[in-house]
Every structure is written in structure tokens, then in C-alpha cells.
Amino acid sequence: MNFAKLSSSFVFAAAIASASGSVAAADYRNNPFTLVYDGAIRQNEAGKVNIRPVSYTVNGIKIAANVYTPANFDPNKQYPAIVVAHPNGGVKEQVAGLYAQKLAEQGYVTIAFDAAYQGASGGELRYVDKPANRIEDIRGAADFISQFKGVDAKRIGLLGICGGGGYSIKAAQTDKRFKAVATISMFNSGDARRNGFMRSQTDSIQQRLQQAADARAQEAAGGEILYTPAFAAGMTKEQVAALPYDLYRQGYEYYAQTHAHPNSKTNFTVSSLLDLMxxxxxxxxxxxxxxxxxxxxxxxxxxxxxxxVFANAKGTQNKELFIVPEAKHIETYWKPEYVKPISAKLTGFFGKNL
Structure with a gap:
């Protein structure tokens, strides 16, 4: 199959999935829970936020998740809870875990999970990436955390980051168990796959749809499973600098270098585009x-x-668009000068509405 004219957004995804980078700033090998964010929990201690790896099933697929409990957590009390959905290609040990831990420090029980077919969760084919699955993952996390001892099922919030933000918007449209909804750097995965990032690939939509259909046909015939294209491992600084958008350049650095995790694979099956587009x-x-x-x-x-999306959220009067001065998309994932005001804003928002 000729992938030469696939959307540049697909190429970006493959690049950050396959390339090997420098030693991570927060090396997963140095953390017992393989967390890759600064300030991550290294051990559970009395009187502090604790982390508990858990698993549960969503539509027969085993989901891997981390539950964060507040300091001095008492399961006989009732705590508000927040479901945290990770970015496209991300895993629970990266930015989703960072904000889950930050919110647990403020008194919430939080859950960060790996999407089905991705990360440490089950599901075959690996790295199928279909919106319906991602939305169901969020609902499944709500199913689990609402039954977690110590959680007040009437006070569940939702936080989605990047692609997880987009899927959180869709989940919240119908699932009213979520009493308050927040997004960070929301990414419209369907628009990006269909039209290209920043609407840069609108002239090749039909060609790419045909390629996705051909890939599905090849799978059905027992042929090779096709994935979105990959750059050669180990992009140089010059190659990274030549990527066309800040999102791509900084995304490569985050996922392949500074916050790399072996479970984080940001490419996906070409046939997934039948649903994504x-x-x-x-x-x-x-x-x-x-x-x-x-x-x-x-x-x-x-x-x-x-x-x-914010402009079209006309069904609620209680809404706010919070712009973080100077920040770029990926920088909201980890830079302390941006994580701090974002965390404070989330704390105030959920504190008021949960």
C-alpha cells in the first residue's frame, strides 16, 4: 500500500511511537510503578497520597488502571472521584497520572486507566484506535470507580487530556453520572484524522478513506495488519526541528524522549481510520x-x-474557557509553570461543582 499521501498527523503519531530517544527525564525504570512524571509516587506511605494498581473488565476486555487515594484515606467515608482519560497514544503513567495524583492531593479519589487495545490493557488487534472504544473506556472507568469503597457515586467528575479530552466531551454528552467535566488541551481526533491537523489535508480525504478500506479488506483476508507509517528510530534534532507544527515537535520530545514509556505507542491500525475519519x-x-x-x-x-467545542457547548451556562498564558499544547502535560495554574484551576472547578 502506498502511504505517501497519508495525513501528516498519522506520520507524527508513528514518529513518536517508534523512535528511540535520550534517557527520560523521569525514567520509568526508576519508579516501582513505572510512572514517568516529576514528583511521582515511589512508594505508598501512611498519611500520604497512595496509588493502587487495579484491573477490571469493559466489554470482556481487561483494563489496567491506577487508583490514587487521598492522604489519610478512610474507606468508611465518602469521597468525590474523578476519572482521568489519557491522550491519544499515551498511557496512565504519563500526564494522566500526573493530574490524577495532583487531584488526589486535593482530596479526590482518582483513576487513570489505559485504553482498551492499548498500554497494559488487553484487546486484540493491538493498537486498534476507535472512538466508540475510547468513549466506552471512560464509561467503564466510571462503572469501576463508582463501586470503589469510599467513593460517593453521586460526585463523580471527568477530566480528559488531549484526545482523551475529546472523548470525554462525547462521553459527558450522554453519561450524566459525570457531574462536572474538564479538558486540558482537548484534541478533536476525528477532525485531525479526516482533515489533517489544522485542516491541512482536506484534498486527500477520499484517498485516505480508500486506503483504510483496503487495509480492512487485507485484515479480513488474513493478510498483514497495517499500521500508520513510522519514521526510522532515533530522529535527529534537525529532523525534529523540521516537523511542521509545535504539537509534532514537542510531542516527539515528550513521548519518545523526556517522558517515554514502553507501553505508549502512538501509531494505530490503518483500518481504525474507517471509524476515526x-x-x-x-x-x-x-x-x-x-x-x-x-x-x-x-x-x-x-x-x-x-x-x-467550547463555543458549541450551549447546553450549559456554567462553563469557562481557561487560557494558560504562553503555554503550548504539550507543555501543559509537564512544565511546572503551567501544571501549577492548571492544577489550581481544576481544584477550584471540581471543588465548586462536586
């Missing part, structure tokens, strides 16, 4: 009647995605 976060947004907080960086090249 027909998907759009920015539909039926008016169904959200819950309090809504959308956070994005001032200089993020993905900012347009958050702004469009």
Missing part, C-alpha cells in the same frame, strides 16, 4: 448540561479545537 468531537456538544471547564495553552496550535 467519520468521528467528530464537535457534534451534539449542546447535550452537555454539566459544569464545563476547558483549558488550553495560549500558544497551542491545537487551540482552535478547544475554542470550537
Amino acid at each position: 467519520a468521528f467528530d468531537v464537535n457534534t451534539q456538544v449542546e447535550l452537555i448540561n454539566q459544569p464545563l471547564l476547558m483549558i488550553a495553552g495560549e500558544k497551542a496550535d491545537s487551540l482552535y479545537m478547544t475554542e470550537e
Whole structure:
């Protein structure tokens, strides 16, 4: 199959999946829970936030997750809980875990999970990436955490990051167990796969749909499973600098170098595009009647995605668009100068609405 004209967003995904980078700033091998963010829990201690690896099933697929409990957690009391959905290609040990831990420090029980077919979760084919699955993953996390001893099932919030933010918007439209919804650097996966990032690939939509259909046909015939294309491992600084967008350049550095995790593979099956390209976060947004907080960086090249969805969230009067000065998309994942105000904003939002 000729992938020469596949969307540049697919190429980016494959690049950060396959390349080997420098030693990570927060090396997963140095953490007992393989967490790769600064300040991550290294051991469970009395009187502090604790982490508990758990598993459960969603539609017959085993899901791997981490539950974070607040300091001095008492299962005989009732705590509000927050489901945290990771970015496209990310895993629970990266930015989702960072914000889950930050919120647990504020008194919430939080759960960060790996999407089905991805990370440490089960499911075959590996790295199938279909929106319906990702939305069901979020609902499944709510199923689990609402039954967790010590959680008040009437006070469940939802936080989605990047692609997980887009899927959280869709989940919250119909699942009213989520009493408050927040996103960080929301990414409209369907729009990006269909039209290209920043609408740069609209002239090749039909060609790419045909390629996805051909890949599905090849799978059905027992042939090779095709994945979105990969760059050669170990991009040079010059190659990274030549990538066309900040999201790509900084995404490569985050996923392949500074916060790399072996379970984080950001490419996906080509046949997944049959579902991804027909998907759009920015539909039926008016169904959200819950309090809504959308956070994005001032200089993020993905900012347009958050702004469009926020404008169409006309079903709630309790909504806020919080722009982080100077921040770019990936920088909201880890840079302390941006994580701090984002965490404070989330704490205030969930504190008021849960």
C-alpha cells in the first residue's frame, strides 16, 4: 500500500511511537510503578497520597488502571472521584497520572486507566484506535470507580487530556453520572484524522478513506495488519526541528524522549481510520448540561479545537474557557509553570461543582 499521501498527523503519531530517544527525564525504570512524571509516587506511605494498581473488565476486555487515594484515606467515608482519560497514544503513567495524583492531593479519589487495545490493557488487534472504544473506556472507568469503597457515586467528575479530552466531551454528552467535566488541551481526533491537523489535508480525504478500506479488506483476508507509517528510530534534532507544527515537535520530545514509556505507542491500525475519519468531537456538544471547564495553552496550535467545542457547548451556562498564558499544547502535560495554574484551576472547578 502506498502511504505517501497519508495525513501528516498519522506520520507524527508513528514518529513518536517508534523512535528511540535520550534517557527520560523521569525514567520509568526508576519508579516501582513505572510512572514517568516529576514528583511521582515511589512508594505508598501512611498519611500520604497512595496509588493502587487495579484491573477490571469493559466489554470482556481487561483494563489496567491506577487508583490514587487521598492522604489519610478512610474507606468508611465518602469521597468525590474523578476519572482521568489519557491522550491519544499515551498511557496512565504519563500526564494522566500526573493530574490524577495532583487531584488526589486535593482530596479526590482518582483513576487513570489505559485504553482498551492499548498500554497494559488487553484487546486484540493491538493498537486498534476507535472512538466508540475510547468513549466506552471512560464509561467503564466510571462503572469501576463508582463501586470503589469510599467513593460517593453521586460526585463523580471527568477530566480528559488531549484526545482523551475529546472523548470525554462525547462521553459527558450522554453519561450524566459525570457531574462536572474538564479538558486540558482537548484534541478533536476525528477532525485531525479526516482533515489533517489544522485542516491541512482536506484534498486527500477520499484517498485516505480508500486506503483504510483496503487495509480492512487485507485484515479480513488474513493478510498483514497495517499500521500508520513510522519514521526510522532515533530522529535527529534537525529532523525534529523540521516537523511542521509545535504539537509534532514537542510531542516527539515528550513521548519518545523526556517522558517515554514502553507501553505508549502512538501509531494505530490503518483500518481504525474507517471509524476515526467519520468521528467528530464537535457534534451534539449542546447535550452537555454539566459544569464545563476547558483549558488550553495560549500558544497551542491545537487551540482552535478547544475554542470550537467550547463555543458549541450551549447546553450549559456554567462553563469557562481557561487560557494558560504562553503555554503550548504539550507543555501543559509537564512544565511546572503551567501544571501549577492548571492544577489550581481544576481544584477550584471540581471543588465548586462536586
